[in-house]
Every structure is written in C-alpha cells, then in structure tokens.
Amino acid sequence: MADLSGRTALVTGASRGIGRAVAERLAADGALVAVHYGGDDAAAADTVSAIERAGGKAFAIRAELGVDGDVDTLFAAFGDRCAGLDILVNNASSGPAGPIEETTPEAFDRIFAVNVKAPFFILQRALPLLRDGGRVITVSSVSTRIATPVQTSYVMTKAAVEVMGRTLANALGARQITVNTVTPGATDTDMNKELFEVPGVTAYLAGQTALDRIGRPADIAAAVAFLASDDARWITGHVLDASGGMYLGPRL
Numbered sequence: 001m002a003d004l005s006g007r008t009a010l011v012t013g014a015s016r017g018i019g020r021a022v023a024e025r026l027a028a029d030g031a032l033v034a035v036h037y038g039g040d041d042a043a044a045a046d047t048v049s050a051i052e053r054a055g056g057k058a059f060a061i062r063a064e065l066g067v068d069g070d071v072d073t074l075f076a077a078f079g080d081r082c083a084g085l086d087i088l089v090n091n092a093s094s095g096p097a098g099p100i101e102e103t104t105p106e107a108f109d110r111i112f113a114v115n116v117k118a119p120f121f122i123l124q125r126a127l128p129l130l131r132d133g134g135r136v137i138t139v140s141s142v143s144t145r146i147a148t149p150v151q152t153s154y155v156m157t158k159a160a161v162e163v164m165g166r167t168l169a170n171a172l173g174a175r176q177i178t179v180n181t182v183t184p185g186a187t188d189t190d191m192n193k194e195l196f197e198v199p200g201v202t203a204y205l206a207g208q209t210a211l212d213r214i215g216r217p218a219d220i221a222a223a224v225a226f227l228a229s230d231d232a233r234w235i236t237g238h239v240l241d242a243s244g245g246m247y248l249g250p251r252l
Contacts, residue, residue, distance in 0.1 A: 002229030005030035013092030017189035021217030027056030066113035115157035169237030185243025210245025
C-alpha cells in the first residue's frame with residue numbers, strides 16, 4: 001500500500017460500488033476521504049462507518065450532480081471540513097441511456113450533465129484548493145475502445161472525459177499535478193446487479209477478458225490508488241485500462 005498520510009481526497013459517487021471501494025482504499029492508505037454521494041444517506045453513512053472501523057478517516061458530503069448549483073453545494077460542504085485538497089477522484093456517473101433509437105433529448109442532456117459537465121466544473125472549482133503535486137483521476141469505461149451500440153450516449157460521455165484528462169494533464173503539469181483516467185470493464189457492483197443476474201451473462205463477460213473473470217470494485221480501487229501515490233509521479237495524461245484485458249481479441 002502507498003502512504004497517503006496527511007493528504008485529503010475527494011471521491012465523487014463514493015457511497016457504493018467502485019466509488020466506495022476507492023474511498024476505502026485511499027483511507028486505508030492514510031488519506032482523509034470526503035465521501036461524496038447524491039442522495040442515499042444510509043449508504044454514505046455505512047461507507048464512512050466502514051472506513052472508520054478499519055482505522056481510517058472520512059466524512060460524507062451530499063450533493064446531487066447534474067442539477068443547477070451542484071458544484072456549489074458540493075464545495076460548500078467540502079469547505080466546511082477542509083481547506084485544501086490533494087487527490088480528486090471523479091467517479092460519479094450516470095448509467096447507459098440506451099441505444100440511439102431510444103435516447104431522448106432529456107436523457108441525453110442528463111447523462112452529459114452528470115458524466116461530463118459535473119466532473120469538468122468540479123475540477124474547475126477544485127483547482128484553487130488542489131495543492132501542487134496533487135492527483136486528478138477520472139473513472140471512464142473500457143467501452144471507449146470497443147463498439148457498444150446500446151450505450152452510444154454513455155460512451156460519448158466517457159470519451160469526453162478521457163480527452164479532458166489528456167488536455168488538463170498538459171495544462172496542470174507545471175504544478176506537478178498529474179491527471180489520469182482509469183477505464184474499468186465489466187465489474188461486479190450493485191449498479192450492474194440486474195445484468196449479472198441474467199443467466200449466462202457473467203460467464204460470457206468473464207470469457208471476454210484475458211484474465212477470465214469479472215472485475216471487482218477493489219481491482220479498480222487498486223489502480224486508482226496507484227495513480228494517487230508517489231509511485232505514479234511520472235505518469236500523466238494516461239488512460240489506464242483496468243478491465244482484466246477485456247475484448248482484446250480472440251484467443252486462438
């Protein structure tokens with residue numbers, strides 16, 4: 001594990017799934033973690049309690065993303081507890097909105113508001129608080145390198161934040177701030193629960209990975225923790241595939 005003692009991290013969408021695993025891992029590595037969540041008070045409280053039971057430090061901040069004033073609400077709550085920031089993990093995300101034939105303008109606007117606009121303006125607001133040598137990590141998706149027609153608008157949002165990461169890595173490098181992106185593949189979270197309950201889906205998706213299994217939230221958290229650590233100080237503008245080698249091609 002890395003030593004993140006004395007550092008403060010903000011993880012969006014951290015009350016469950018990958019975000020929770022990231023929050024728990026960063027706290028285990030020594031960081032004080034701001035656990036952002038959108039509305040599930042019980043899940044956020046449970047995440048903070050789990051971190052504290054394990055000897056870590058965390059607090060919850062509530063702010064629904066994709067609505068007017070979302071960033072103001074988030075940073076008002078964050079500023080009440082912390083004066084500075086070392087690690088920003090943009091993880092919160094709205095799920096796929098369906099294929100193009102079924103995507104409404106309202107659904108399109110909503111998914112871009114949560115998945116693109118929110119992380120952009122969260123980072124903008126975080127910049128004055130982010131200490132030199134800080135870390136910015138955004139969670140994207142392996143779907144940006146494969147064709148997934150049933151997730152067209154979702155994939156577009158993830159491609160946008162990957163470009164954002166490369167661009168801002170160049171912009172923030174003079175401050176020794178690294179900006180990177182992690183792309184999970186099929187991961188066993190509550191968001192994907194219904195998908196994995198379909199007979200045969202788990203075995204099929206596991207078979208599409210080089211490592212022959214479905215990802216776990218802790219797998220993604222480990223990749224994020226590495227990028228947040230001092231060991232990743234010379235890595236920036238990078239997209240780190242954390243999918244277990246999903247859809248690399250046929251095994252002949």
